[in-house]
Amino acid sequence: MEALSRIRVVLVEPTHPGNVGATARAMRTMGLERLVLVAPREFPSEEAWARASGAEEVLERARVVATLDEALAGCGLAVGTSARRRSLAWPGREPRAAAAEAVAAAAAGTEVAFVFGRERTGLTNAELDRCQALLTIPTVPDFRSLNVAAAVQVVAYELHLAARGAPPAEPPAEPPATADELESFYGHLERVMVRVGFLDPDNPRRLMRRMRRLFARARPERTELNILRGILTAVERCCGGRGPGR
Ligand code: SAH
DSSP: OGGGGGEEEEEESOOOHHHHHHHHHHHHHTTOOEEEEESOSSOSOHHHHHHHTTOHHHHHTOEEESSHHHHTTTOSEEEEEOSSOOSSOOOEEOHHHHHHHHHHHHHTTOOEEEEEOBTTTBOOHHHHTTOSEEEOOOOOTTOOOOOHHHHHHHHHHHHHHHHHHOOSOOOOOSOBOOHHHHHHHHHHHHHHHHHTTSSOTTSOTTHHHHHHHHHHHHOOBHHHHHHHHHHHHHHHHHHOSOOSOO
């Protein structure tokens, strides 16, 4: 179960405190302890505590942050969740497969996040860009949207089962690049692509999303990302002071 201590649940802008409390309870029953709230509308709140019914400790230890980037700091694997199919598919997973992957990564020392969206509007594409995989809970086709705490419960249950059956922790392999390192890399990549005239900032189309998808599939290790950054820096140096970019 040790792997579960490296897995955090992130709720992005939850509106109803009751859902935050129900999430804490869903987590507590399955051995998940780390809740991160991104800009909750009301927290702490009496209703959240009431709905946690015994899982107050999860709420007391919950971390409140202002942005998703802060919530994902240090994470080597972030799994976004959505009821909707997205136009340009992120690598998709069902809960069981996502849980097995997450528990294996966490057992090897990687920090993992499962990211849940707003009650009304879910996660934006820009937020899903921060994730390496997209989890969808299979449902009937004409009603796909679960209550957010119910979605957390399904995922937490699968994590619990996966952790129960997991072999003892392996020594960490090469650490994967973390969310923060990936974000700096994407920023660097974008600057260089603009600079060499490959990416037109006035007409970027979906180039960056495609790049993100490629690297989400590849799941680069930190050393590999450092090599790529080194190449980008060399390209910048090669371009000298003035490039075609702005
Ligand atoms: N209309 C929104 C629904 C949000 S439901 C949308 O289309 O995304 C609130 C949150 O619950 C979602 O952001 C997601 O995190 C989770 N959720 C609800 N149903 C889900 C499903 N079938 N699979 C995965 N996550 C789901």
